Amino acid sequence: MNEFTLIKKFFAAQGLQRDDVNCGIGDDAAILTPPPGHQLAMTTDTLVSGVHFPTTTSAYDIGYKSLAVNLSDLAAMGATPAWVLLSITLPKVDQQWIEAFCDGFFTLANRYQTQLVGGDLTHADQLSITVQATGWLPQQQALLRSQAKTNDLIYVSGTLGDAALGLTVVQNKQTLSSAATDEILIKLNRPEPRVSLGQRLLNIATAAIDVSDGLGADLGHILEESNKGAIVYVDRLPLSPSVKESLTPEEAIHLALTGGDDYELCFTIPPNKQADLEQQLADIDCAHTCIGVITEKSGLDLQYQNGNPYHGTALGYRHF
Numbered sequence: 001m002n003e004f005t006l007i008k009k010f011f012a013a014q015g016l017q018r019d020d021v022n023c024g025i026g027d028d029a030a031i032l033t034p035p036p037g038h039q040l041a042m043t044t045d046t047l048v049s050g051v052h053f054p055t056t057t058s059a060y061d062i063g064y065k066s067l068a069v070n071l072s073d074l075a076a077m078g079a080t081p082a083w084v085l086l087s088i089t090l091p092k093v094d095q096q097w098i099e100a101f102c103d104g105f106f107t108l109a110n111r112y113q114t115q116l117v118g119g120d121l122t123h124a125d126q127l128s129i130t131v132q133a134t135g136w137l138p139q140q141q142a143l144l145r146s147q148a149k150t151n152d153l154i155y156v157s158g159t160l161g162d163a164a165l166g167l168t169v170v171q172n173k174q175t176l177s178s179a180a181t182d183e184i185l186i187k188l189n190r191p192e193p194r195v196s197l198g199q200r201l202l203n204i205a206t207a208a209i210d211v212s213d214g215l216g217a218d219l220g221h222i223l224e225e226s227n228k229g230a231i232v233y234v235d236r237l238p239l240s241p242s243v244k245e246s247l248t249p250e251e252a253i254h255l256a257l258t259g260g261d262d263y264e265l266c267f268t269i270p271p272n273k274q275a276d277l278e279q280q281l282a283d284i285d286c287a288h289t290c291i292g293v294i295t296e297k298s299g300l301d302l303q304y305q306n307g308n309p310y311h312g313t314a315l316g317y318r319h320f
């Protein structure tokens with residue numbers, strides 16, 4: 001099978017056809033019509049085998065996650081995802097593998113009504129996936145990292161540290177109960193991008209970021225871009241039952257602060273918008289926890305709710 005037959009068979013055969021796609025897979029470029037009066041939000045992320053996912057990861061999970069991490073970036077801007085491009089570098093043509101990859105990829109694409117509108121297929125030794133996702137936003141409403149204000153409350157969605165714990169299990173560094181293993185492997189391999197949460201934060205949140213490198217590092221980006229500091233109460237960090245039952249309280253806090261790959265949203269809201277937030281989030285299934293407050297004084301001040309300082313590190317994953 002040559003690349004053109006592969007593209008036709010696996011990538012062009014998706015079910016979803018959006019009205020705003022004027023020309024999709026098959027020409028030299030896709031032609032798209034954004035809704036009038038909106039701005040585009042664009043992002044791209046590459047996943048390299050052995051770097052961004054263990055070499056043992058299933059094709060389904062690679063397909064799912066390569067899209068999920070991009071939709072998570074759009075969610076962190078409050079954008080509505082619409083169109084995606086997919087570039088794959090394959091060490092060999094294995095149709096079963098491609099089929100399972102597409103199954104994972106399109107399951108998530110369909111869940112968020114995003115259409116694959118083009119891409120590239122190349123051959124090289126190292127498996128690598130690059131997804132580029134585009135969405136849209138009402139003018140001037142994007143959730144930026146730079147607009148957190150002093151006294152804003154800091155929130156985080158879902159639970160933290162699960163994906164990092166999942167990675168230790170995959171790497172055979174830890175053995176957990178089978179229920180806990182199942183729960184955290186889902187969080188590691190199939191994170192749910194917080195798209196509805198991001199959309200509902202428009203007009204409420206002052207800043208937002210998705211937690212991909214660890215809460216300490218990612219909240220650090222908000223603080224730096226907003227020129228603020230924060231107090232975070234480490235015993236408020238939301239933890240799953242699996243993390244709680246598998247780790248000591250200190251280990252759990254460390255993982256929640258430094259573990260990557262959770263793809264939850266961390267966001268700030270003015271203190272008088274708490275009721276608005278609860279009302280906006282009432283009908284979506286998305287836990288959210290207030291973990292601290294933005295301060296005028298720079299730096300991330302980690303402490304317990306009783307005022308005792310936390311002495312561990314908050315640094316997360318870095319590629320370089």
Ligand code: ADP
Binds near residue numbers: 029
């Ligand atoms: P070109 O040579 O013009 O760059 P290609 O031969 O790479 O075009 O691709 C042909 C068409 O198939 C294009 O519309 C391209 O966007 C699409 N395409 C290629 N690879 C993929 C893929 N992995 N997923 C989706 N569409 C793809």
Ligand code: MG
Binds near residue numbers: 027028
């Ligand atoms: Mg061309």
